[in-house]
Amino acid sequence: MLIEELNSHFAKPVLCAGAVSKDGISLIHGDSLQALKRYADNHFDLAIVDPPYGINASKGTWGSSNKGKVTNYGKKDWDKQPPNEQYFVELRRVSKNQIIWGGNYFGLPPSSCWLVWDKLNSGDFADCELAWTSFNTAVRKFTWRWNGMLQQNMKDKEIRIHPTQKPVAFEVNRES
Numbered sequence: 001m002l003i004e005e006l007n008s009h010f011a012k013p014v015l016c017a018g019a020v021s022k023d024g025i026s027l028i029h030g031d032s033l034q035a036l037k038r039y040a041d042n043h044f045d046l047a048i049v050d051p052p053y054g055i056n057a058s059k060g061t062w063g064s065s066n067k068g069k070v071t072n073y074g075k076k077d078w079d080k081q082p083p084n085e086q087y088f089v090e091l092r093r094v095s096k097n098q099i100i101w102g103g104n105y106f107g108l109p110p111s112s113c114w115l116v117w118d119k120l121n122s123g124d125f126a127d128c129e130l131a132w133t134s135f136n137t138a139v140r141k142f143t144w145r146w147n148g149m150l151q152q153n154m155k156d157k158e159i160r161i162h163p164t165q166k167p168v169a170f171e172v173n174r175e176s
């Protein structure tokens with residue numbers, strides 16, 4: 001399908017098997033590089049992505065030196081390789097700005113504005129996670145506890161289903 005045939009605001013989910021669309025949000029289940037190729041230049045105002053880091057985080061020891069207690073998310077192989085250069089070229093082409101979690105693993109250009117998420121972790125787990133951004137402002141730090149069973153909002157705990165999952169609260173609070 002040609003880019004010209006696409007809706008100006010959202011790619012039609014009919015493009016991919018298993019895609020769903022509701023309330024102006026389209027979820028596309030597929031290879032991200034192939035999905036990006038369907039979009040016109042600068043289609044998105046902001047791309048927030050969390051690609052594989054290429055550090056075997058899927059093996060269940062990510063964020064610790066193996067001594068701490070880690071949740072078993074099942075044996076998976078999704079973190080063998082980071083995305084190739086073409087992925088990042090496409091990402092920058094289709095979006096005006098980018099926030100790239102795990103940016104410390106990808107050899108991205110210098111940036112004045114990294115996001116630092118202090119997870120208030122304990123033991124051998126990593127203290128923080130880093131996101132590279134295309135913004136020209138200063139480094140920003142967010143503190144949100146995400147330490148095993150302990151979360152920032154214990155009254156409304158999020159179910160953790162992925163080892164590199166990010167709190168929904170980040171999205172809710174992005175304007176603050």
Ligand SMILES: C[S@@+](CC[C@H](N)C(=O)[O-])C[C@H]1O[C@@H](n2cnc3c(N)ncnc32)[C@H](O)[C@@H]1O
Nearest residue numbers: 030031032033050051052053078162164165166
């Ligand atoms: C670092 S994790 C991010 C997980 C995310 N934060 C979440 O909570 O679901 C990278 C994810 O990218 C997925 N992935 C790997 N290669 C992909 C590809 N070519 N296209 C789309 N997703 C891919 C992996 O299965 C993994 O779930």
